[in-house]
Amino acid sequence: MIVQGLSLGVLAIWLGLILGRDGFWMARERDDRNLPAAPPRWPDVTAIVPARDEADVVARSIGSLIAQDYPGRFRIVLVDDSSSDGTGAIVRALGSNRVDVLAGMLLPHGWTGKLWAMEQGIESAGSAPVWLWLTDADIAHAPDTLRALVARGETGGFTLVSLMARLRCETFAERMLVPAFVFFFQMLYPFARVNRPGTAGAAAGGCMLVRRTALERAGGIDAIRGALIDDCTLGALLKRQGPVWLGLTDRSLSIRPYDDFASVAAMISRSAYAQLRYSPWLLTGTLLGLLLVYVAPPLLALFGQGLTRWFGLIAWLAMALSFQPILRFYRRSPLWGLALPGIAAFYAGCTLLSAWQHARGRGGMWKGRAQAGAES
Known part of the structure; x- marks a missing residue:
C-alpha cells in the first residue's frame, strides 16, 4: 500500500x-507570436557585451551585432575582461565604427566577472541610450533582432525584454541534454507567469534589452554585483520597476559548443x-x-x-x-x-x-x- x-x-x-x-511546458511564449507594431520613433540603443577569452566565437557574435538593421542610433561596447587570447584585438580588426572596445579594469572584491564587465560597459554608454542591450559574446543574432526587441519594449512599456537564445544542439551530448536545460528553466520560471504582472521576474542572460532609466531606479548593476545567476536576479529586480517579457526565440543563437558530457x-x-x-x-x-x-x-x-x-x-x-x-x-x-x-x-x-x-x-x-x- x-x-x-x-x-x-x-x-x-x-x-x-x-x-x-x-x-x-507548452513553450507558447515566443518572439514570433503576437508581433508588436513598429513604434513611432526608434530610440537610441547601446549593446553591452562582456567578453573574456572568446576568440573562437567573438567575431561571429559581434559581426551579427554590426549587421543589425536597426533604424535608430545603435552603438556597441565590448568590454574585454582581461582576455589572454586576443579577444579585443579580433573585435578591433572587424573595423566597424559601431564598435568600441573597452579594456576592463581589475575585478573588485564582491563582484562576479561578468557583472563587473557589464557595469563598466554601462558606465561607458552614459545617459544617451534609452535601451541597453545586454548580450553575451557567444550569441549570434539575426539582423532584425534588435528591431523586434525594441518594438516589443516600446509598444508594451516594458522595463525588460529578454529572449531565451536557441542553444546549440548538434553533438550527442547537446542533443540529449540541451532541450532539457530549457525545459527545466521553464519549469522553474514559467514564462507566462514571468510575463504576468504581480509575479516574480526572470530573464535569460544571452539577450536582455533593458530600459536604462528603470535599471538606474533599481540601483544599477551594483545592486546585484555578487549574483552568479545574474539574469534571473536582474529580471526580478527590474520587474519591481515595471512589466517584463521573456520568450523563446530563433533569432538569437548560442554558438558556444558543448562537445561532450x-x-x-x-x-x-x-x-x-x-x-x-x-x-x-x-x-x-x-x-x-x-x-x-x-x-x-x-x-x-x-x-x-x-x-x-x-x-x-x-x-x-x-x-x-x-x-x-x-x-x-x-x-x-x-x-x-x-x-x-x-x-x-x-x-x-x-x-x-x-x-x-x-x-x-x-x-x-x-x-x-x-x-x-x-x-x-
Whole structure:
C-alpha cells in the first residue's frame, strides 16, 4: 500500500505540473507570436557585451551585432575582461565604427566577472541610450533582432525584454541534454507567469534589452554585483520597476559548443548550487525531489505490480508528453521524452557536483575564476 500510495502521489505531481503551472511546458511564449507594431520613433540603443577569452566565437557574435538593421542610433561596447587570447584585438580588426572596445579594469572584491564587465560597459554608454542591450559574446543574432526587441519594449512599456537564445544542439551530448536545460528553466520560471504582472521576474542572460532609466531606479548593476545567476536576479529586480517579457526565440543563437558530457556538466554545475542558495538542506530536498518526480515513475512502471505499475506508467508518459513541445522546438525526436528520467538523473549529479565544487572553494568556476559565494 505504501508503494501504491507513492505511485499515486507521483502521478498527482505530474498532473499538477501539467495542469497547474501556467502551462510552462507548452513553450507558447515566443518572439514570433503576437508581433508588436513598429513604434513611432526608434530610440537610441547601446549593446553591452562582456567578453573574456572568446576568440573562437567573438567575431561571429559581434559581426551579427554590426549587421543589425536597426533604424535608430545603435552603438556597441565590448568590454574585454582581461582576455589572454586576443579577444579585443579580433573585435578591433572587424573595423566597424559601431564598435568600441573597452579594456576592463581589475575585478573588485564582491563582484562576479561578468557583472563587473557589464557595469563598466554601462558606465561607458552614459545617459544617451534609452535601451541597453545586454548580450553575451557567444550569441549570434539575426539582423532584425534588435528591431523586434525594441518594438516589443516600446509598444508594451516594458522595463525588460529578454529572449531565451536557441542553444546549440548538434553533438550527442547537446542533443540529449540541451532541450532539457530549457525545459527545466521553464519549469522553474514559467514564462507566462514571468510575463504576468504581480509575479516574480526572470530573464535569460544571452539577450536582455533593458530600459536604462528603470535599471538606474533599481540601483544599477551594483545592486546585484555578487549574483552568479545574474539574469534571473536582474529580471526580478527590474520587474519591481515595471512589466517584463521573456520568450523563446530563433533569432538569437548560442554558438558556444558543448562537445561532450563533461563540458555540459561544467556549464550546469557552475550555477546549480547557487540556485539553491548554497543550502545543504535545499540540496538534499532537491535531489530527493528529482529522484521522486523523475526517476520513480519508470522504476514503478517497470517493476511495480497492479495499480502501482499503471500509476507509474501514466506518470512516465505524462512526463514524456510535457517534454514534447520543447523537443519540437529543438527539432529532436519525440522518443527523447521517454529518456527524461535519465537526463534528470544527470542533472541531479551535476547539482551534487556543484555543491562539491563550492565546498572545495571552486564554485562558479568560469574562465579561470571561482566566483560562487563571493559575498558569503
